Amino acid sequence: MSKVIAAEYLTLDGVMENPAWTAPYFNDELGEFQGELMASSDALLLGRVTYEAFAGAWPKMPDAPGADRMNSMPKYVASRTLQTTEWNAQIIEGDVAAAVARLKQEPGQNLLVYGSGQLVEYLRQHGLIDEYRLMIFPVVLGSGKRLFASAPTDFKLKSSHTTSTGVLVLTYQPANA
Numbered sequence: 001m002s003k004v005i006a007a008e009y010l011t012l013d014g015v016m017e018n019p020a021w022t023a024p025y026f027n028d029e030l031g032e033f034q035g036e037l038m039a040s041s042d043a044l045l046l047g048r049v050t051y052e053a054f055a056g057a058w059p060k061m062p063d064a065p066g067a068d069r070m071n072s073m074p075k076y077v078a079s080r081t082l083q084t085t086e087w088n089a090q091i092i093e094g095d096v097a098a099a100v101a102r103l104k105q106e107p108g109q110n111l112l113v114y115g116s117g118q119l120v121e122y123l124r125q126h127g128l129i130d131e132y133r134l135m136i137f138p139v140v141l142g143s144g145k146r147l148f149a150s151a152p153t154d155f156k157l158k159s160s161h162t163t164s165t166g167v168l169v170l171t172y173q174p175a176n177a
Contacts, residue, residue, distance in 0.1 A: 015144035047116035
């Protein structure tokens with residue numbers, strides 16, 4: 001059985017939107033962490049906005065660290081508006097929660113969610129996220145889309161690590177897991 005892992009870049013004030021602010025803090029340590037996360041995953045699970053951004057960028061960066069893995073992995077896209085996909089992706093048709101629950105039952109490694117704030121919130125509300133890997137960057141934006149938008153949820157800390165650039169990498173699982 002696979003796990004759904006949500007990997008999110010956040011500011012100290014919880015903003016996840018347009019993460020260009022990560023660049024000054026990204027280093028080899030964080031790159032290694034991301035590489036391990038990708039290596040332990042069989043597929044990406046993305047919302048439409050993140051999918052479109054990634055599909056527009058990653059195929060054009062074949063020499064970037066992790067590009068081979070990112071470009072070759074299967075992708076599942078939750079969208080009500082997309083009609084077609086490329087970049088080794090397929091649209092999740094119908095009930096997204098039921099489709100993700102079925103994907104979790106398939107043998108293999110994990111389903112990795114990057115960004116995709118609306119999708120993460122939807123999956124959280126349906127109890128489908130098994131682990132949150134939160135990378136908290138030492139910056140405050142003051143406004144922007146936040147990761148957790150509704151109903152309280154309790155978490156258990158599984159691990160923590162601080163990079164030399166001050167990024168706090170936290171791994172949580174839902175407390176009821």
